Amino acid sequence: MCGRFAITLPPDAMAQLFQAVPSNDLPEVPNYNVCPTTQIHAVMADDGRRLVSMRWGFLPHWYKAPNGGPLLINARAETIAEKPAFKAACRERRCLIPCTGFFEWTKDMDGNRLPWYIHAADNAPLVFAGVWQDWERDGQAFHSCAIVTCAANDTMSEIHHRMPVLLSPDIWGKWLGEDGPGAATLMTPAPNDALRYYRVDPEVNSNRAKGPDLIAPI
Template sequence: MCGRFALTLPTDAMAQLFDAVPANDLPDVPNYNICPTNQVHTVRTEEGQRRLAPMRWGFLPHWYKATNGGPLLINARAETIAEKPAFRAAVRERRCLIPASGFYEWTKDDDDKRLPWYIHPTGEAPLAFAGIWQDWEREGEAYRTCAIVTCPADGPMASIHHRMPVILAAGDWAKWLGEEGHGAATLMKAAPHDAVRFYRVDPKVNSNRASGKDLIAPLAS
């Protein structure tokens, strides 16, 4: 799964990288501890133009009567996304990219303490998670919401967690966004083993209130 991530790329650099028009109300960056229900940067295609715009991380199906009207859906499993009532229309019609500089996962030691790891791209370019989105409105509240698509982890990543976000290569962005016709389903798989690296970080990131660049600093041995 993916329950926390970081984004450090400036907004103008993201707009250029994704060839997208940026909205005026994007969240502040850098943010080293992006948590569920936060507003996150997303890229979607609308009327032939890519848009860089904020969405609430935490997918709200249209039948939820309140934002807490059901489970918090921050991830959508690639294996079942086309069958789940909450996600099946979105994966056909409303796909997006979710930029990230890296994400966190946890293992446990012999005393059951949570040990955080920071997973980041091997190269300099940021990650682009496969995402889906959904508009939700109820009694004066309105949100554009999203979830990160996940798949079984493969290779070295599997030693940390059994699942990981679907990470899309730049050459696959257009297909995922629906700009190149069909075939997006073929992209929902683990990235090549050498696409990411990881290292231990300080347990302070276990708190969703933690902030600052030191959260992604390698833990001193």
């Protein structure tokens, strides 16, 4: 799964990277501890690419409130096309979610949670496959999204059995639906040499922790 990540790219750099028009309500960066239910950056295809703000936590249209059901921050690639919450979004509403790196946890012999920071081997930005849904109730209206996950590759499986689906630049257009059908074939693990990881301070275990020290190796 993916339950926490970091983003340090400025909005103008993200807009240039994706050749997208930025919205004027984008979340502040850098953010070294992006948590579920907060607003994140995402790229959607809407008469061209747009860089927009989305709530991390997919809200199906039948939810009567943001907390009206389970918190859906991830969507499993193996079942996304079948699950009622995600199947329409998988066909029609896919997005790109940029990050600098993400976190996973293991446990020591005493059950303490040990955080790891995972980043691209070449230190380039990572791009998650995402799906999104518009949600509106009682005067609240926003985009919501989930990160698509798959079985871990050999590298990631040393610390977790799941990982986000990572998209390289050459397939961004296909995932967004710009290059015709075939997005289902993209929901596979990244190559084993694509990622590196290292231990970071347990301070990041708190969703209130902030600052660049959260991604510093220990």
